[in-house]
Amino acid sequence: MRIIQLIDSLEPGGAERMAVHYANALTKYITFSGLVVTRKDGALYSQIDPKVSYLYLNKKKTIDFKALFVLRNYVLQHKVTVVHAHSSSFFLAFLLKLTLPSLKLIWHDHYGNSEFLSKRPSGILRIILPFFNGIIAVNQKLKDWADERINSRTAIYLPNFPSEENAVFEHTILRGIEGKRIVCVANLREQKDHFTLLRVAKKLKVFNAEWTFHLIGKDFGDDYSKEIRDSIVAFDLEKNVFLYGSKQDIKNILDQSTVAVLTSKSEGLPVALLEYGWHKKPIVVTNVGEIAALVQNGKNGFIVPAQNVDLFYTALLTLVENDALKVDFGDALYASVVEGNSENVIIKHYLNWLETI
CATH class of the missing domain: 3.40.50.2000 (Glycogen Phosphorylase B;)
Structure with a gap:
C-alpha cells in the first residue's frame, strides 16, 4: 500500500498528533508513507520521521485549485493508493477524489465533543462521506454516529496510540517542588x-x-x-x-x-x-x-x-x-x-x- 495522511495543520492537538503518528508508524509496514499538511505548518513538524514523505500545500481558501492540483500531482507522482484524511481535511480529499476516482479515501473522525453528538451538524458530511471508502472513529460513540447518521457500512473504531518522541530542542523546566x-x-x-x-x-x-x-x-x-x-x-x-x-x-x-x-x-x-x-x-x-x-x-x-x-x-x-x-x-x-x-x-x-x- 501507498498511503498519505492529510491534515490541516501541525499545531499540537490530538488529531494532528495522530496524523503524525500514523505517518511515522506506517514507514515500518508499507512501501510509501506520506504526510500532507494543507493550511498551517507547526511545531509537530519536528516529530515527523525522516522516512516520511512530506508536503505542505499552503492552502489559502476552502476551494483552492492551486493547492488541489499540487496535491493531485503529488499523489500521481508517488502512486498513492489511499488518502487518509483527518478531521476537517475531508473536503480537500473529496475534491481530490473527483479528479482521481480510483483513489481510496478514509476519513478519520477525531470529533472532540462526542458527549454532545446530538448537536453536531451533519449535513455536509452526509453529502460528501458516501464518496469515502471507510471511516475511522476514535471512540465507539463516533462509530455508532457514523453507522446511524451517515449510514456507513465500513466504519471502524480504532483507538489512538502513543508514539515515542523524536528529538526535540525544547527543555521545559517545571516550577514547583520535585515530587509534588x-x-x-x-x-x-x-x-x-x-x-x-x-x-x-x-x-x-x-x-x-x-x-x-x-x-x-x-x-x-x-x-x-x-x-x-x-x-x-x-x-x-x-x-x-x-x-x-x-x-x-x-x-x-x-x-x-x-x-x-x-x-x-x-x-x-x-x-x-x-x-x-x-x-x-x-x-x-x-x-x-x-x-x-x-x-x-x-x-x-x-x-x-x-x-x-x-x-x-x-x-x-x-x-x-x-x-x-x-x-x-x-x-x-x-x-x-x-x-x-x-x-x-x-x-x-x-x-x-x-x-x-
Missing part, C-alpha cells in the same frame, strides 16, 4: 474543562499547599483562556497553578511530574492519556469518551464523573498521599496501554481493515 507536581496536558479548549481543575487546585491548596499544577497546552488567546487566567488570580493560585503554553518535550515534562490528570467534559480517547500511560504516570481522569475502556477505577488509575469537583479532589488527594499507589497505578496503566493501545496492535488492525474495503 501535577501535570495536565490539554489545549485550552472548553471541552477540556480547566475550571474543574482550578477548583480542585483551590481545595488541595488548603491542606497541601506545596503541590502545584502545571498546565501544558496551546493558549488560543480567547475568552476561555482569559477566564482561566482570571480564575487563577481570583482563587489565589498564582503560586500553585502554572501555564506553559504548547510544548513538544512531553516526555521531559512528564519525567518532572508526579501525577497526571485530565478534567475533560468531553473526549474521544485522549492522546495525552496514552502518553501518561506510556510514561508510567499515576492518573486521575474523568469518565468521558473512551477513557473507561482503558482506565479501570482503582486498578490502573482513578476515573470520576465529569465536572464533579469533590470526587476528583478526593481521588487526587488519595493518590497524592500514597506513594506506593502512585507506582502501582503507573505500572498498571503502562501495561494496559502496551496491551491494547500500542502502535503495533493498532496499525495491524488498521492495515487489515484497509484490505477489506
Whole structure:
C-alpha cells in the first residue's frame, strides 16, 4: 500500500498528533508513507520521521485549485493508493477524489465533543462521506454516529496510540517542588474543562499547599483562556497553578511530574492519556469518551464523573498521599496501554481493515 495522511495543520492537538503518528508508524509496514499538511505548518513538524514523505500545500481558501492540483500531482507522482484524511481535511480529499476516482479515501473522525453528538451538524458530511471508502472513529460513540447518521457500512473504531518522541530542542523546566507536581496536558479548549481543575487546585491548596499544577497546552488567546487566567488570580493560585503554553518535550515534562490528570467534559480517547500511560504516570481522569475502556477505577488509575469537583479532589488527594499507589497505578496503566493501545496492535488492525474495503 501507498498511503498519505492529510491534515490541516501541525499545531499540537490530538488529531494532528495522530496524523503524525500514523505517518511515522506506517514507514515500518508499507512501501510509501506520506504526510500532507494543507493550511498551517507547526511545531509537530519536528516529530515527523525522516522516512516520511512530506508536503505542505499552503492552502489559502476552502476551494483552492492551486493547492488541489499540487496535491493531485503529488499523489500521481508517488502512486498513492489511499488518502487518509483527518478531521476537517475531508473536503480537500473529496475534491481530490473527483479528479482521481480510483483513489481510496478514509476519513478519520477525531470529533472532540462526542458527549454532545446530538448537536453536531451533519449535513455536509452526509453529502460528501458516501464518496469515502471507510471511516475511522476514535471512540465507539463516533462509530455508532457514523453507522446511524451517515449510514456507513465500513466504519471502524480504532483507538489512538502513543508514539515515542523524536528529538526535540525544547527543555521545559517545571516550577514547583520535585515530587509534588501535577501535570495536565490539554489545549485550552472548553471541552477540556480547566475550571474543574482550578477548583480542585483551590481545595488541595488548603491542606497541601506545596503541590502545584502545571498546565501544558496551546493558549488560543480567547475568552476561555482569559477566564482561566482570571480564575487563577481570583482563587489565589498564582503560586500553585502554572501555564506553559504548547510544548513538544512531553516526555521531559512528564519525567518532572508526579501525577497526571485530565478534567475533560468531553473526549474521544485522549492522546495525552496514552502518553501518561506510556510514561508510567499515576492518573486521575474523568469518565468521558473512551477513557473507561482503558482506565479501570482503582486498578490502573482513578476515573470520576465529569465536572464533579469533590470526587476528583478526593481521588487526587488519595493518590497524592500514597506513594506506593502512585507506582502501582503507573505500572498498571503502562501495561494496559502496551496491551491494547500500542502502535503495533493498532496499525495491524488498521492495515487489515484497509484490505477489506
